[in-house]
Amino acid sequence: MTTSDASSTPAEQNPYGAAPAGPKRVRTRHFQTAKQQGIPITGLTSYDMLTAQIFDQAGIDFLLVGDSAGNNVFGYESTLPVTVDELIPLTRAVAMAAKRALVVADMPFGSYEGGKEEALHTAVRFMKESHSHAVKLEGGVRSRKQIKRIVSAGIPVMGHIGFTPQSEHGLGGHMIQGRGSSGAEKLIEDALAVQDAGAFAVVLEMVPGSVAAEVTKRLEIPTIGVGAGPDVDGQLMVWSDFAGMTEGRVPRFVKQYANLHSVLTDAVNHFRDDVATGAYPAPEHNYE
Numbered sequence: 001m002t003t004s005d006a007s008s009t010p011a012e013q014n015p016y017g018a019a020p021a022g023p024k025r026v027r028t029r030h031f032q033t034a035k036q037q038g039i040p041i042t043g044l045t046s047y048d049m050l051t052a053q054i055f056d057q058a059g060i061d062f063l064l065v066g067d068s069a070g071n072n073v074f075g076y077e078s079t080l081p082v083t084v085d086e087l088i089p090l091t092r093a094v095a096m097a098a099k100r101a102l103v104v105a106d107m108p109f110g111s112y113e114g115g116k117e118e119a120l121h122t123a124v125r126f127m128k129e130s131h132s133h134a135v136k137l138e139g140g141v142r143s144r145k146q147i148k149r150i151v152s153a154g155i156p157v158m159g160h161i162g163f164t165p166q167s168e169h170g171l172g173g174h175m176i177q178g179r180g181s182s183g184a185e186k187l188i189e190d191a192l193a194v195q196d197a198g199a200f201a202v203v204l205e206m207v208p209g210s211v212a213a214e215v216t217k218r219l220e221i222p223t224i225g226v227g228a229g230p231d232v233d234g235q236l237m238v239w240s241d242f243a244g245m246t247e248g249r250v251p252r253f254v255k256q257y258a259n260l261h262s263v264l265t266d267a268v269n270h271f272r273d274d275v276a277t278g279a280y281p282a283p284e285h286n287y288e
């Protein structure tokens with residue numbers, strides 16, 4: 001996000017490559033400017049200080065501490081068991097590391113569906129205890145009241161519609177949403193509800209590109225695609241997917257920019273063999 005803005009400076013030199021020029025700290029208003037100026041927004045998930053530091057220094061605009069930590073940190077089969085207490089320390093680690101990126105805390109299943117006061121209570125906990133800059137929650141029309149209440153307390157909200165993993169059982173599995181004319185109408189209705197409730201951006205997950213393009217055209221707030229094609233205002237990926245950290249099949253929309261799984265596997269095999277043969281530690285690793 002290299003929006004022209006009074007607080008923009010050329011990005012400082014960093015060891016990971018040239019980060020784009022842009023705001024010193026990405027704020028929700030920069031999302032709006034980016035949409036108006038047609039500048040793509042970038043987002044990655046992060047669950048710890050080490051990855052947050054790398055992504056932040058590379059100029060990624062926002063870091064989502066997603067409830068996908070359920071799968072990628074805690075080893076659960078889905079995001080459903082993740083709790084607020086589990087996500088807060090991860091979010092705090094990311095927030096401590098991110099000097100430029102906007103940090104978004106994901107509100108997990110069971111922490112906001114009960115009503116607007118429950119939603120506000122959870123959002124306040126994230127803001128106070130994790131130092132995040134915004135929260136995200138799933139659902140369009142059904143989450144309108146919750147979004148409105150959180151926003152009224154001065155907390156920015158990112159919406160999330162289309163395929164919403166917390167409802168995977170209700171939706172009948174990992175299914176593309178927004179197909180057919182009634183699916184597209186429902187998606188547009190959800191998107192407008194999120195916008196009317198005051199969200200600053202909305203994630204569109206696993207929806208046909210043509211429908212995402214239509215939603216993007218209809219909304220004033222930016223759309224962030226996760227498997228929503230190119231005609232959205234920004235792109236978000238789960239870091240372990242984009243970096244090839246996971247074994248096995250990845251969804252069609254994922255582009256793997258590295259194969260960290262094999263890099264780490266090679267490294268750990270090498271270490272194990274070196275210890276077994278006595279090649280490590282070598283004299284240069286010893287203290288005099």
Ligand code: KIV
Nearest residue numbers: 045066067068203226
């Ligand atoms: O938890 C997560 O990683 C998410 C994104 C996939 C949108 O919600």
